[in-house]
Amino acid sequence: MGEGGILTIAHTPDADDAFMFYGIVAGAVEIRGFRGVRHVIEDIETLNRWLVEEGRDVDASAVSAHAYAYIVDRYFLLRTGASMGEGYGPVVVSKSESVRLEGSRIAVPGRYTTAGLILTIALRGRFTPVYARFDEIPAMVEDGRVDAGLLIHEEQIAYSRRGLTVVLDLWDWWARVTGGLPMPLGVDVFSRRLGRGAAEAFRDALRLSIEYAYQHFDEALDYAMRYSRVKDRELVARFIKMYVNERTMDMGDDGVEAHRTLYRLARESGVLKKAVELRRDDIV
Known part of the structure; x- marks a missing residue:
């Protein structure tokens, strides 16, 4: 007890x-x-x-x-x-649709977050993670401190208000690799x-x-x-x-x-x- x-x-x-x-x-x-x-x-x-x-x-x-x-x-x-x-999940956003994620600096909301793990698997680790609090990440993308940002929690559905665009939807990758498991x-x-x-x-x-x-x-x-x-x-x-x-x-x-x-x-x-x-x- x-x-x-x-x-x-x-x-x-x-x-x-x-x-x-x-x-x-x-x-x-x-x-x-x-x-x-x-x-x-x-x-x-x-x-x-x-x-x-x-x-x-x-x-x-x-x-x-x-x-x-x-x-x-x-x-x-x-x-x-x-x-x-299911049908949605964490997203990677940037100021430009043409950003190349492999080799880029991506803000990630913590070393042990599942979103960060899935991104690492999806990109085969070929990026530089910049660890930050999840609610600081959109501003880091906006002001150019990073090339892109991985968004979780409420930020994953609020990004468009900042003029950011999705460059990788982790749900799409996950669903394709796992056959649609949650x-x-x-x-x-x-x-x-x-x-x-x-x-x-x-x-x-x-x-x-x-x-x-x-x-x-x-x-x-x-x-x-x-x-x-x-x-x-x-x-x-x-x-x-x-x-x-x-x-x-x-x-x-x-x-x-x-x-x-x-x-x-x-x-x-x-x-x-x-x-x-x-x-x-x-x-x-």
């Missing part, structure tokens, strides 16, 4: 995460076996580094699907809480230290929290808007509906297969130094 019966949940301030956890935050959903929760809110790459590089043991956390490859022995992968693209991006994980039963209790509560958020959509959107860097309510609502959906309730067997495919491609490309085999016991 978490310290003193309190479960520590780390997640991002991004609109989809904030929306997902609204039912728990509002006190409408309790987590079986725990008397309370403590929310820790940080950007996704900070959470990735905490778990991968610093070895922190957070009870439950949002992480990039890429980051999970390095912590599979310490954390369960939850079927609930995943952000997956694209893994973010996941929620749960510490194996607390046991499978506690992980199941958290998973079930998260499902109820998502249901509650959709049942109280305007209230949950108000809460998500407190954190969103984009202040256009209609755009944020659109982003939430893109990434909090039936896949988020349960990624499905093809969602699990999509993660296996991601890790296989990463291993074949040399990004992962050892194979990651997702076993049935790894998934809750």
